[in-house]
Amino acid sequence: MEPMLATPAPAPAALPHGRSWVFEVKWDGVRVLADVRDGRLRLASRTGRDVTPAYPELGGLAGLGDVLLDGEVVLMDGGRPSFAALADRMHVRDPRRAAALAAARPVTYLVFDVLRREGQDLAARPLEERRCVLDGLTLPEHVQPSPWYDDGDDLWRVTREHGLEGVVAKRRDAPYRPGQRSPDWVKAAHRRTRTALVGGWRPESTGTGRLGALLLGAPDAPAGLRYLGRAGSGLGGPAARVMRDLLAAHERTDSPFGDDVPAVDARGAVWCDPLVVVETLYLARTPSGRLRQPVVKGVRTDTTADPWAQP
Known part of the structure; x- marks a missing residue:
């Protein structure tokens, strides 16, 4: 059931x-x-x-x-x-x-x-x-x-x-x-929650190679995967290392998003197949559908990603 x-x-x-x-x-x-x-x-x-x-x-x-x-x-x-x-x-x-x-x-x-x-x-x-x-x-x-x-x-x-x-x-x-x-x-x-797919990630700007931000997306029938925004908060410690290893198994050469990812977000991105689901917190969505102040809470294997149309 x-x-x-x-x-x-x-x-x-x-x-x-x-x-x-x-x-x-x-x-x-x-x-x-x-x-x-x-x-x-x-x-x-x-x-x-x-x-x-x-x-x-x-x-x-x-x-x-x-x-x-x-x-x-x-x-x-x-x-x-x-x-x-x-x-x-x-x-x-x-x-x-x-x-x-x-x-x-x-x-x-x-x-x-x-x-x-x-x-x-x-x-x-x-x-x-x-x-x-x-x-x-x-x-x-x-x-x-x-x-x-x-x-x-x-x-x-x-x-x-x-x-x-x-x-x-x-x-x-x-x-x-x-x-x-x-x-x-x-x-x-009190803060909205959403499950999202990871379509890419960016390393820290310090050159350590550690995970610095995730590029998040939501499934949508016309576009396939639509861009929700970049999330860098909540990625510290051992959980970030585990997530980076998980994403490395799904790397690809091109963006999986059906719409454009802003150049400021795409710069230095490592793209991956959108198979990893993460839980996020955020304040609201902008008129273009981006998440405001998203925070990554962790990987979810018990559910699917929320659709683009969900608030």
Whole structure:
């Protein structure tokens, strides 16, 4: 089953209002479906990729019986969820390394929906009914329900003050629509987030050969890949070295972008096939579609790039 997706709010603070809505924190983690059948657990990413080996500390979910859960895996850093900290976990496949990482810094699985329970498909049921099923589960260690709040404006203020990513509003009577981006769920972030494809990179100007900036793009049917802009923030430390090695495997001689990359950005660029997906934060998009003040958060292997038309 593909997860249901939220519709971005037209403006950062433009959340719905009224008693027909509930509000949750927008967690800075990775979406995971937990499918338990016959005592066996399978954790799947948003794209259906099996990520069970990466999170051995969530093995207690296998004791829940027949159930399908939707939620977010997060890793706390200084009391707040950190995608950068989670990036060290989400790609691990070696069981011994995963176990060592889990013992040192365990993740938390924040569950916000139940889609199947004891053979019954619950997707068509109202959200409030599904929440009652979730509240009736005895969840294992490292697993907890994502809290609900009635006041979206207050939650927006609190998440901003505490440096959290944002807020998601959900209609109480909404069914679960697998694979659809539904207006029954509305997300608003204090800074916008977007997954983008890397079409090239530029080395640091110091001549070290280290990664200095990424040239980002978005898929678009007419042009193939359209240019979103250059991102240099967030590329320091070991993560930059890992990303440079990853991009080196996909180098090419010409630009993969279907539109023009400004000369100031293209100067000294190393082009690559647009296969690597990265998560970015940004303030807004310019009228020409460029990202304002983009920051690279890390590589994503659990999802695809957002289309050009997304805000």
